[in-house]
Amino acid sequence: MRKFVALALIQLGFLAACGGGGGYGGGGGTPPPPPPTQTIATPGMPNVEKMTVDAGPAGVNAVNTAYISVKVCVPGTTTCKTIDHIEVDTGSIGLRIMSSVLTTAPAITLPAETNGTNPLAECLQFADGTSWGSLAIADIQLPVSGETATNLHVQVIGDPAYATIPTDCTGIPENTVASFGANGILGVGPFIQDCGSACVAAVTPLTVYYSCPSPNTCAAANASLAEQVPNPVTLFGADSNGVIVELPAVGSAGSATTSGSLVFGIGTRTNNGLGTATVLPEDPITGWISGTYKGTVYTKAYLDSGSNANFFTDSSLTPCPTNTGFYCPASTMSETATLKGANAATLTANFSVANADTLFSVTSYTAFSNLGGTNSDPMGFDLGLPFYYGHNVFVAIENANTAGGIGPYFAY
Amino acid sequence: MKLIRPVVCSLAVAVTVAAPAFAALGGDATSVQADLVKMKGALRTTSSATFTVHEITTSYGTVVREYLSPGDKVFAVSWRGPVIPDLRQMLGTYYGQYEQAASTPHVGGHRHLAIERPGLVVQSSGRMRAFSGRAWAPDLLPQNFSVSDIN
Numbered sequence: 156m157r158k159f160v161a162l163a164l165i166q167l168g169f170l171a172a173c174g175g176g177g178g179y180g181g182g183g184g185t186p187p188p189p190p191p192t193q194t195i196a197t198p199g200m201p202n203v204e205k206m207t208v209d210a211g212p213a214g215v216n217a218v219n220t221a222y223i224s225v226k227v228c229v230p231g232t233t234t235c236k237t238i239d240h241i242e243v244d245t246g247s248i249g250l251r252i253m254s255s256v257l258t259t260a261p262a263i264t265l266p267a268e269t270n271g272t273n274p275l276a277e278c279l280q281f282a283d284g285t286s287w288g289s290l291a292i293a294d295i296q297l298p299v300s301g302e303t304a305t306n307l308h309v310q311v312i313g314d315p316a317y318a319t320i321p322t323d324c325t326g327i328p329e330n331t332v333a334s335f336g337a338n339g340i341l342g343v344g345p346f347i348q349d350c351g352s353a354c355v356a357a358v359t360p361l362t363v364y365y366s367c368p369s370p371n372t373c374a375a376a377n378a379s380l381a382e383q384v385p386n387p388v389t390l391f392g393a394d395s396n397g398v399i400v401e402l403p404a405v406g407s408a409g410s411a412t413t414s415g416s417l418v419f420g421i422g423t424r425t426n427n428g429l430g431t432a433t434v435l436p437e438d439p440i441t442g443w444i445s446g447t448y449k450g451t452v453y454t455k456a457y458l459d460s461g462s463n464a465n466f467f468t469d470s471s472l473t474p475c476p477t478n479t480g481f482y483c484p485a486s487t488m489s490e491t492a493t494l495k496g497a498n499a500a501t502l503t504a505n506f507s508v509a510n511a512d513t514l515f516s517v518t519s520y521t522a523f524s525n526l527g528g529t530n531s532d533p534m535g536f537d538l539g540l541p542f543y544y545g546h547n548v549f550v551a552i553e554n555a556n557t558a559g560g561i562g563p564y565f566a567y
Numbered sequence: 568m569k570l571i572r573p574v575v576c577s578l579a580v581a582v583t584v585a586a587p588a589f590a591a592l593g594g595d596a597t598s599v600q601a602d603l604v605k606m607k608g609a610l611r612t613t614s615s616a617t618f619t620v621h622e623i624t625t626s627y628g629t630v631v632r633e634y635l636s637p638g639d640k641v642f643a644v645s646w647r648g649p650v651i652p653d654l655r656q657m658l659g660t661y662y663g664q665y666e667q668a669a670s671t672p673h674v675g676g677h678r679h680l681a682i683e684r685p686g687l688v689v690q691s692s693g694r695m696r697a698f699s700g701r702a703w704a705p706d707l708l709p710q711n712f713s714v715s716d717i718n
Contacts, residue, residue, distance in 0.1 A: 220676075246694040246695070284680075325654040336676065344695065349695055362653065455693075455697070457694065533715075
């Protein structure tokens with residue numbers, strides 16, 4: 156679904172044969188080397204979860220998507236189920252699980268979240284569509300690190316009991332594993348709740364939270380911060396101020412799979428200090444930093460584990476004939492952007508862009524460090540999972556105290 | 568798809584209009600005021616020689632712009648803010664075309680969507696709390712209009 160593999164087979168020697176190439180930012184056949192100092196924390200208790208990049212659940216064919224497993228329990232009980240292939244997304248907030256995964260034997264039924272009067276549901280917006288489903292309460296435990304959150308508000312996407320999608324929940328439905336690309340999503344971005352203050356007291360309630368007198372009569376409703384779906388990390392006791400996504404470098408031709416660590420907490424343990432990382436404070440409303448690339452300032456820059464390519468606008472890069480939307484330069488291009496935080500701190504971001512049609516010709520590969528594509532916003536500069544390979548990327552949560560200052564910020 | 572870097576909009580003087588009419592993409596100015604009523608937002612209208620922009624700023628921070636040709640036809644819309652506006656309302660009769668095109672596999676995952684059909688272009692981007700997007704009907708664009716002015 157998300158991969159769009161090129162059918163034409165192109166010789167693998169192509170990349171190596173076409174090094175050089177020139178162009179702004181220079182050319183080169185290999186991605187920049189990872190920082191020699193990268194240390195990936197070993198998965199285990201009390202705060203390091205194992206994270207894997209692979210093709211995703213059956214039928215998804217994902218590329219550059221990082222997954223973990225999450226154990227979900229009926230609150231206060233030992234009735235639990237461990238769900239694999241939950242996408243790790245630093246670009247969204249909250250735990251959301253596909254209903255079909257929960258109802259597959261052994262099924263688990265989570266109690267509904269109510270606003271005191273009615274059960275709640277949510278129309279979760281993504282740029283490319285919306286996910287509709289009821290809200291529920293769960294205790295969760297991450298199986299490797301043991302991090303726990305109790306009475307967590309979660310969304311059950313595609314809940315068949317709430318089959319009627321309200322007409323004002325517009326956008327393309329992404330309510331199945333295949334259309335969503337994962338069994339669920341763990342949103343660990345820089346905010347405490349998914350919607351925040353915008354959904355609390357709008358004159359006309361936003362079409363995000365819904366109050367449901369019956370499953371088929373849900374109506375948009377304001378939701379207090381306490382009722383909203385929170386960033387689960389904020390409930391992780393000692394490690395609640397942010398996360399680090401740690402993935403090893405991936406070679407220029409890509410890799411079948413790779414694995415790394417999702418580390419909870421920043422500077423809360425000996426394994427999650429900032430070290431030499433530079434902190435880039437984000438705009439507290441939007442989460443944006445800025446980036447300068449080839450002389451142009453991009454006002455909407457961010458790092459995002461939930462983006463499967465580096466997405467930016469560069470008319471000098473050849474668009475792919477087959478995998479439309481990705482870049483297909485004749486030779487791999489080495490590029491540089493300068494990221495700037497809200498405090499004017501800067502950080503260099505080196506990355507490369509290879510021919511996506513060529514990369515995808517090896518259909519068994521799912522991890523590519525040099526995948527680039529067009530950004531639907533001309534001012535957007537989105538460094539996605541390809542950039543994470545070889546870097547430990549920190550995300551600090553808004554208002555949280557860390558050794559590097561108060562969130563929200565990125566650092567690497 | 569070719570994206571053009573936006574230039575600073577060269578609109579002339581901001582003029583507040585008392586009771587402007589609003590319409591979805593492809594609609595005309597006599598059709599509805601639904602957007603303003605529904606969004607309960609503040610309105611600002613700016614005009615240049617070739618087009619008029621009606622801008623609604625909602626209390627929760629989403630800004631919607633509707634671009635009208637001299638013939639009072641909405642040829643483009645844009646949005647930015649913490650939530651995406653009601654696209655059925657924004658795209659009007661084009662919503663079905665959008666729905667069909669956006670349902671096919673696409674690049675960009677949850678963060679980016681680009682639709683380019685002969686009669687409709689839609690670009691949507693962003694993350695929770697910070698979305699942006701724009702849509703236009705190529706055959707309705709005023710003469711000599713640059714789509715980089717849709718922002």
